[in-house]
Amino acid sequence: MNHRTVRRALLVLPALTAAGLALATMPATAQQLATSASCATLSVPADITPALGPTASPITATGTGGTAACSGTVDGAAIDSSVPAVFNLTASSPSSSCADVGGGTGKFGLDVTDKAGTHHSIAGSFSWKAGNQGAITLTGQLAASGGLRPITGNCTTAPLSRASFDLTNGTVNV
Numbered sequence: 001m002n003h004r005t006v007r008r009a010l011l012v013l014p015a016l017t018a019a020g021l022a023l024a025t026m027p028a029t030a031q032q033l034a035t036s037a038s039c040a041t042l043s044v045p046a047d048i049t050p051a052l053g054p055t056a057s058p059i060t061a062t063g064t065g066g067t068a069a070c071s072g073t074v075d076g077a078a079i080d081s082s083v084p085a086v087f088n089l090t091a092s093s094p095s096s097s098c099a100d101v102g103g104g105t106g107k108f109g110l111d112v113t114d115k116a117g118t119h120h121s122i123a124g125s126f127s128w129k130a131g132n133q134g135a136i137t138l139t140g141q142l143a144a145s146g147g148l149r150p151i152t153g154n155c156t157t158a159p160l161s162r163a164s165f166d167l168t169n170g171t172v173n174v
Contacts, residue, residue, distance in 0.1 A: 035174045040168065040169070043165065044164065044165050047161065048060070048061045060090065066088065075114075089106055103127065104128060106127075147166055
């Protein structure tokens with residue numbers, strides 16, 4: 001090694017050390033600040049457009065202002081389970097009818113409060129599959145099971161245009 005190489009090493013070494021210290025003192029990573037929550041119940045009334053009827057067509061269900069009972073952590077803080085969370089979702093299907101609701105994809109939002117009183121908004125996506133008699137299963141960043149409860153219409157005497165997504169045993173991992 002010549003003097004020039006040694007001098008460069010001596011100049012670069014403190015900079016690398018400082019960079020390493022800066023990384024070591026940075027806030028926790030996004031993975032450490034992830035949301036991991038359990039929601040005993042999630043419920044939201046949703047408008048279904050176009051209304052679910054006898055003929056298969058693409059549909060979208062949009063629900064806002066629902067409620068959820070959740071516990072766990074968000075951004076490294078404990079969720080205050082005594083404060084109801086606000087639950088929103090949008091679910092779509094490329095082809096659904098009253099005879100075969102099918103499945104599709106969706107996005108959800110969950111507004112929770114931690115024990116310090118700070119509000120957090122959580123967003124993610126899911127896939128969904130409908131089963132017999134209104135049963136529904138969600139998988140993905142929101143996993144839950146439950147049912148669709150008719151509010152307006154019933155698929156027997158009138159197209160279903162509004163239903164409540166009533167879910168239980170939910171897990172949120174974002």
